[in-house]
Amino acid sequence: MKRRVVSVWFQRLPSERLLRARPVDGPFAVTLTEGNHDRLYCLNREAGRQGLERGMGLADARAYVPDLITRPADLDADRRFLVMLARWATRYTPHAGLDGEDGLVLDITGAAHLFDGEAAMLENMKARLLRSRLSARIGIADTRGAAWALAHFAPGIAPEGKTSATLGPLSVSALRIDEKTATALKRLGLNTIADMSALPRATLARRFDMGLIEKLEQALGTRGEAVSPLSEPPHYGVRMTFPEPIGLVDDVMAALARLLDTLCLRLKNREAGARAITLSVERVDQTHQNVTLRLARPMRDGPRILRLFERPVGEIDAGFGIERIRLEAGEVENLPAEQIGEGGLIEGEALDDLVTRLGARIGLDNIVRFQPVASHIPERGFTEIPAAYGRVEAEWRMDHPRPLRLFAPEPVTSDAARRPPSRFSWRRMRLETASSSGPERIAPEWWRPDEAWRSGLRDYWRVDTRQGLRLWMFHTPQVPGWFVHGLFS
Amino acid sequence: MQDEFSTIFPLTRGRVHDASGPGAAFFAAALAGMTRGTVLWIKPAWFFEEINPVALSAFFDPRDIILARTADQTETLAAAEEGLRSGAVGLVVMEVDKPIELTPGRRLQLAAESGRSIGLSLHPEGAGNQAATTRWFCKPLFSASDSTLQAWSIIKNKTGTNNSWAVRWDETARRIRMVSKTAERAASQGPPG
Numbered sequence: 001m002k003r004r005v006v007s008v009w010f011q012r013l014p015s016e017r018l019l020r021a022r023p024v025d026g027p028f029a030v031t032l033t034e035g036n037h038d039r040l041y042c043l044n045r046e047a048g049r050q051g052l053e054r055g056m057g058l059a060d061a062r063a064y065v066p067d068l069i070t071r072p073a074d075l076d077a078d079r080r081f082l083v084m085l086a087r088w089a090t091r092y093t094p095h096a097g098l099d100g101e102d103g104l105v106l107d108i109t110g111a112a113h114l115f116d117g118e119a120a121m122l123e124n125m126k127a128r129l130l131r132s133r134l135s136a137r138i139g140i141a142d143t144r145g146a147a148w149a150l151a152h153f154a155p156g157i158a159p160e161g162k163t164s165a166t167l168g169p170l171s172v173s174a175l176r177i178d179e180k181t182a183t184a185l186k187r188l189g190l191n192t193i194a195d196m197s198a199l200p201r202a203t204l205a206r207r208f209d210m211g212l213i214e215k216l217e218q219a220l221g222t223r224g225e226a227v228s229p230l231s232e233p234p235h236y237g238v239r240m241t242f243p244e245p246i247g248l249v250d251d252v253m254a255a256l257a258r259l260l261d262t263l264c265l266r267l268k269n270r271e272a273g274a275r276a277i278t279l280s281v282e283r284v285d286q287t288h289q290n291v292t293l294r295l296a297r298p299m300r301d302g303p304r305i306l307r308l309f310e311r312p313v314g315e316i317d318a319g320f321g322i323e324r325i326r327l328e329a330g331e332v333e334n335l336p337a338e339q340i341g342e343g344g345l346i347e348g349e350a351l352d353d354l355v356t357r358l359g360a361r362i363g364l365d366n367i368v369r370f371q372p373v374a375s376h377i378p379e380r381g382f383t384e385i386p387a388a389y390g391r392v393e394a395e396w397r398m399d400h401p402r403p404l405r406l407f408a409p410e411p412v413t414s415d416a417a418r419r420p421p422s423r424f425s426w427r428r429m430r431l432e433t434a435s436s437s438g439p440e441r442i443a444p445e446w447w448r449p450d451e452a453w454r455s456g457l458r459d460y461w462r463v464d465t466r467q468g469l470r471l472w473m474f475h476t477p478q479v480p481g482w483f484v485h486g487l488f489s
Numbered sequence: 490m491q492d493e494f495s496t497i498f499p500l501t502r503g504r505v506h507d508a509s510g511p512g513a514a515f516f517a518a519a520l521a522g523m524t525r526g527t528v529l530w531i532k533p534a535w536f537f538e539e540i541n542p543v544a545l546s547a548f549f550d551p552r553d554i555i556l557a558r559t560a561d562q563t564e565t566l567a568a569a570e571e572g573l574r575s576g577a578v579g580l581v582v583m584e585v586d587k588p589i590e591l592t593p594g595r596r597l598q599l600a601a602e603s604g605r606s607i608g609l610s611l612h613p614e615g616a617g618n619q620a621a622t623t624r625w626f627c628k629p630l631f632s633a634s635d636s637t638l639q640a641w642s643i644i645k646n647k648t649g650t651n652n653s654w655a656v657r658w659d660e661t662a663r664r665i666r667m668v669s670k671t672a673e674r675a676a677s678q679g680p681p682g
Contacts, residue, residue: 351527351555351577354529354572354578357571357575358568358572361571362557362558362560367555367557367558372543378541378543381543403541404518407537407538408537435631437636462636468511469511470511486541487514488629489513489518489627489629489639
């Protein structure tokens with residue numbers, strides 16, 4: 001059986017979603033704040049008819065159309081609405097899922113006959129969406145790419161096996177490529193998909209990246225493209241609305257505990273753990289406050305997560321009371337079930353909780369562990385990786401004496417050559433050498449340009465000064481000079 | 490001598506101590522080497538002297554150290570308190586540049602007590618933690634034969650007397666060894682200039 005795919009494009013999803021709730025006669029637009037500018041993000045038909053365009057500044061638009069009614073965009077709500085539409089689309093086929101921010105993709109292989117054929121199915125979809133006051137453009141073709149192209153550029157049905165013929169006359173923009181690539185193609189005189197497919201692939205690949213070829217072949221069906229398992233990703237969000245606004249920290253924590261139980265059960269059923277959990281509280285005055293907890297490792301242990309929330313919740317300003325709280329697991333990772341020992345925390349868990357707590361205070365990026373690197377350049381003998389990734393399994397070794405403290409090389413005033421100077425000054429201290437051992441010669445890694453090693457070879461010495469310092473110094477014979485690079489405590 | 494030293498080092502758990510002098514980093518590394526568990530090392534991000542994990546590997550396994558970078562001393566103390574109270578780490582080392590006042594110092598002591606962990610602040614001379622249980626001054630000692638020789642003096646001790654020792658790090662046994670009095674005399678120096 002030949003695969004058939006439907007692509008549905010909702011041109012005006014954001015504005016129509018709002019208008020369904022509160023219809024408006026006349027020009028209407030949804031605005032999105034970019035930087036400190038409000039721009040038109042989505043218009044209704046009437047606003048378009050009066051000459052407004054997407055991306056126009058709000059102030060200009062008001063000047064053209066004084067009676068324009070606007071509302072701010074809510075991208076999350078749009079997303080949720082699209083997910084709801086995807087659920088609705090499962091009445092046509094179980095394989096229905098999202099396509100970008102404003103579309104659906106349905107795999108209707110073997111399902112069309114249930115609706116008396118594709119044409120009738122398409123009409124049925126259109127009629128139902130129209131009744132819900134949603135304008136949609138629909139394409140049906142052999143491949144996901146072709147269906148998308150039709151929906152966006154020539155709504156209709158491409159008969160089985162007629163993909164290239166149907167797509168040929170369409171603009172190259174129909175290939176799901178970015179604006180820049182499309183412009184570049186048009187400059188070369190490649191206006192339509194037919195122009196493009198006439199060229200040898202190698203020529204295209206030389207001028208453009210392989211992504212373009214991939215898109216072309218996906219649309220024409222010479223390269224497969226999964227209609228991704230169209231089921232939406234599982235949703236890890238729970239909410240609670242209070243009959244009476246609450247304000248006490250203990251009440252919020254109690255509600256949070258119940259939400260966490262639900263959320264963690266959901267995570268457990270899917271053997272997943274959360275790495276970031278966002279708590280958002282909605283106050284009586286309709287304002288929101290969000291707290292995001294970034295965890296040092298994926299977790300789904302309600303009581304433990306609750307303890308980590310204690311401090312951030314204490315900092316929430318409840319104002320005149322909190323009406324509703326939502327809890328959502330942002331980043332979810334696999335977390336297979338494991339045996340949990342008696343008496344609470346397994347080895348290492350207390351440490352993870354500590355890293356999480358510190359992360360909430362000073363930022364998770366500022367907590368690191370070390371990883372050894374095979375390099376003879378002393379300052380490159382290790383790198384840092386976020387402690388949230390857990391313990392780094394690696395072998396450390398020290399072949400030559402290395403100082404406990406390292407810093408950027410600091411020049412010292414001295415004109416000694418080859419052997420460490422007997423007297424020199426460093427950091428405004430006058431120092432005298434008591435004893436020294438060396439040299440250990442280290443050559444720059446020539447394959448890696450490094451500003452600090454421009455002076456070439458380094459001869460390292462351990463220098464004990466009479467003033468009670470044990471320095472790690474080096475001399476650069478190629479560009480004479482002495483530097484202090486570290487301290488042996 | 491040895492007896493007295495072994496009662497005082499490794500430092501008492503559940504307490505916060507401090508150390509200064511040119512050998513302070515060695516002191517912290519040696520203490521970490523003789524303490525079980527993870528080491529949390531906290532330093533302000535603007536301190537340009539980094540600790541070198543390759544050199545730490547002579548004292549303990551660098552896999553067991555977590556480094557936290559803070560914006561200022563307030564953050565350092567808050568992070569140290571969190572680390573000490575958690576009981577998840579054996580030792581918390583904090584690098585400070587200003588004295589720790591009595592109140593935050595006492596808070597650190599309480600946190601160390603409830604987490605049964607050791608706190609150690611490294612500070613410039615004259616900027617210690619007023620609430621510290623013991624205060625140490627550490628500097629390298631020079632001897633032709635031993636490059637890890639250090640002089641440790643205890644200059645404040647709430648639970649005993651002040652004293653000083655010559656010590657060296659025994660890398661194979663991973664412990665601090667006291668050096669005999671003769672070696673100490675031979676290597677003794679005037680106070681640092």
